[in-house]
Amino acid sequence: MRPLWTSDEIAAATGGVASGAFQATGVAFDSREIGQGDLFVAMKGETTDGHKFVDGAFAAGAAGAIVEHAVDHPHVRMADTTAGLNALGVAARARTAARIVGVTGSVGKTGTKEALFAAFDRITPGHAHRSVKSYNNHTGVPLSLARMPADTLYGVFEMGMSAAGELAALTRLVRPHIAIVTAIAPAHGAFFSGEEAIADAKGEIFQGLEPGGVAIIPFDSPHRDRLIAAARPHAARIMTFGFGEGADVRAVESASAQRGGTIVTATMPRGELCFTVNQPGEHWVSNSLAVIAAVEAAGGDVAVAGLALAELPGLAGRGARLTVPVAGGEALVIDESYNANPASMAATLKVLGAEPAKRRIAVLGGMRELGKDSDRYHAEIAGPLMAANVDFALLVGDEMNPLAKALEGRVDFAHVPDAATALDRLKGLVGAGDAVLIKGSNAIGLARVVASLAEDGN
Numbered sequence: 001m002r003p004l005w006t007s008d009e010i011a012a013a014t015g016g017v018a019s020g021a022f023q024a025t026g027v028a029f030d031s032r033e034i035g036q037g038d039l040f041v042a043m044k045g046e047t048t049d050g051h052k053f054v055d056g057a058f059a060a061g062a063a064g065a066i067v068e069h070a071v072d073h074p075h076v077r078m079a080d081t082t083a084g085l086n087a088l089g090v091a092a093r094a095r096t097a098a099r100i101v102g103v104t105g106s107v108g109k110t111g112t113k114e115a116l117f118a119a120f121d122r123i124t125p126g127h128a129h130r131s132v133k134s135y136n137n138h139t140g141v142p143l144s145l146a147r148m149p150a151d152t153l154y155g156v157f158e159m160g161m162s163a164a165g166e167l168a169a170l171t172r173l174v175r176p177h178i179a180i181v182t183a184i185a186p187a188h189g190a191f192f193s194g195e196e197a198i199a200d201a202k203g204e205i206f207q208g209l210e211p212g213g214v215a216i217i218p219f220d221s222p223h224r225d226r227l228i229a230a231a232r233p234h235a236a237r238i239m240t241f242g243f244g245e246g247a248d249v250r251a252v253e254s255a256s257a258q259r260g261g262t263i264v265t266a267t268m269p270r271g272e273l274c275f276t277v278n279q280p281g282e283h284w285v286s287n288s289l290a291v292i293a294a295v296e297a298a299g300g301d302v303a304v305a306g307l308a309l310a311e312l313p314g315l316a317g318r319g320a321r322l323t324v325p326v327a328g329g330e331a332l333v334i335d336e337s338y339n340a341n342p343a344s345m346a347a348t349l350k351v352l353g354a355e356p357a358k359r360r361i362a363v364l365g366g367m368r369e370l371g372k373d374s375d376r377y378h379a380e381i382a383g384p385l386m387a388a389n390v391d392f393a394l395l396v397g398d399e400m401n402p403l404a405k406a407l408e409g410r411v412d413f414a415h416v417p418d419a420a421t422a423l424d425r426l427k428g429l430v431g432a433g434d435a436v437l438i439k440g441s442n443a444i445g446l447a448r449v450v451a452s453l454a455e456d457g458n
Contacts, residue, residue: 004149005039005088007064007076013091014066016078022064027146028057029085029139036061041085042068043139050081082139089142089173098129098152099298102174104159104167104205105182105218106198107344110134111279111318112182112287113158118312119295119305120154127153134338136160141170154298162191162369164201171208178297179205179235180216180290184223185343186370186377199223203230212236214297216290219247239269239297241289249293251285256354260321261310264288268296275306279319280354283347317447319348324453329432332357333453336439337446340367342377346384348439353388358433362390363422363449365440366399375402382406392429396422397444419445423452 003023011018024039031053034040040057042050042065054071064074066084078084093100103113113130120128129152131144136158148155157174161167171179184199192198203226206215215231217224219242231238241249253265261278262285277288288309295305314320317338323330332355336348345367352360362385370377379402385393393413395404404415416422426449430436436453440446 002150004147007074009091010039010064010066010076010088014076014078014084014087016066016076016084018076019070020074022074024063027088027143029143031057031060034060034062037063039063040065041081041088041143042066043081043085044068085139085146086142086173089145092145092148092150093173093175095150096148096152096155098148098155099178100155100157100174100176100210101178101180101294101298102157102159102171102176102205102208103180103182104136104161104202105180106185106187106202107341107347108182108283108287108290109136109158109160111284111315112180112290113156114315115287115291115309115312116156116294118308119291120156120298120300122308123295123300123304124153127151128156129154130156131158134158134160136170138166138170141173145173154300159205161201161204164192164197165204167201167204168207171205173208175208175210176205176213177210178214178216178294179209179231180294181205181218181227182287182290183218183343184221184227185341186373187341187343191369192371195223196226199226200230203227206231206234209234214239216241216293216297218242218286218290219250220244220286237297239293241293242286247289249289249296251289254285256280266292268292268302270296273302273306275303276310278310278312279314281319281347281351283344284319317442317450322450322454324430326430326432326434331430331432331434331436333450334435334437335447335450336437337365337450338442340365340439340441341370342367342380345381345439348437349381349384349388349390352390352435352437355435357435358431359391359435360389361392361394361430361434361436362388363394363396363426363436363438363440363446364400364403365419365422365444365446366397368399368441368443374399378402379406382410386411394422394425396440396446419448422446423449426453 007018025037029041040062117130159170215235219240239248320335322333395415
């Protein structure tokens with residue numbers, strides 16, 4: 001098997017000097033993630049210096065390192081290792097003939113990225129590549145590029161931002177042939193004047209499109225025309241996806257699948273496709289339409305992509321469904337613990353409301369970075385929570401004060417300060433046949449609640 005990088009290739013890409021010959025089969029900048037044969041990039045951060053972990057990285061199996069000063073291990077030395085990682089990502093992008101898809105959006109970008117990878121991997125087994133986890137920032141994107149094998153046929157890269165201009169820089173690294181905006185919502189609202197400004201920042205993804213590139217835009221978004229205007233100077237083709245009449249890839253019929261999920265009939269520019277989305281919820285139908293649009297734009301087999309969507313597993317923190325043992329039987333836990341904003345809260349509460357269950361329990365953590373309208377957004381969650389016929393709501397964190405006030409006298413709930421207290425409150429509460437939704441911003445720490453329930457039950 002061809003190595004991912006040789007020392008000569010690393011030196012040529014970064015302008016560094018190799019201490020000797022070595023080959024690397026992977027790349028990492030976190031010494032805790034080093035695998036056998038990996039290249040360790042010793043980056044300097046605000047709180048730590050990766051050079052302190054060089055010995056540990058080699059003990060874990062590293063084959064070489066990118067460093068700023070000589071070490072007693074095979075390495076490529078250069079002045080700035082952060083710039084070195086960036087240069088390695090640029091070199092990886094330059095050497096591939098793959099069709100590249102960039103994905104951004106306020107909600108749904110990680111799920112869409114994973115679904116696209118599953119589709120492309122089924123179309124060309126072993127020749128698809130994607131960002132792992134949520135590596136979508138100024139270090140995660142070049143790392144994901146640097147990990148891309150030269151013989152990749154399809155690459156899918158997630159790109160995020162929390163300020164204007166960030167996405168423009170990332171998309172010029174990725175240079176996508178196809179760029180997707182999944183949806184616009186008030187995520188990171190603390191850093192923007194409103195949703196229009198968020199839409200403008202997300203629209204920066206089109207600035208990096210390759211000549212002949214395709215922009216894929218949510219038809220039903222109130223910011224559709226704004227996104228189209230952002231795409232028009234850079235895209236040779238603009239495709240829309242959604243539910244409304246006029247969308248290029250449109251869900252014309254949908255029905256609940258037997259084991260959950262949704263059976264979708266979609267019209268496309270070149271025909272009609274019926275497929276199943278394994279994950280439940282209208283938001284996943286929307287994600288799937290973006291996937292089908294991207295596969296069509298890339299010249300892939302949309303029917304094979306539909307098969308991949310039917311088998312797509314739930315993602316940890318983003319909709320994974322766990323059956324946990326409890327007194328008298330089992331309960332369902334819906335793990336949405338990784339992230340939260342008003343749009344995703346409403347979507348996942350709708351999923352909970354559709355779940356046949358003895359009781360519906362919602363464990364909701366605060367939504368971070370919503371800015372001056374944070375209190376209003378939290379209070380407005382009362383509507384979808386009640387529409388979901390939630391039997392008990394457990395609210396976590398100070399941000400949930402407005403929601404607690406909105407629910408008084410209307411829904412049975414408790415309000416606790418943190419995830420540890422939430423877990424204590426849940427002990428003995430969840431019973432056989434219950435469905436439990438756990439959702440909040442990652443910083444709230446509700447992933448620990450999910451892990452504890454999965455490990456110990458109730």
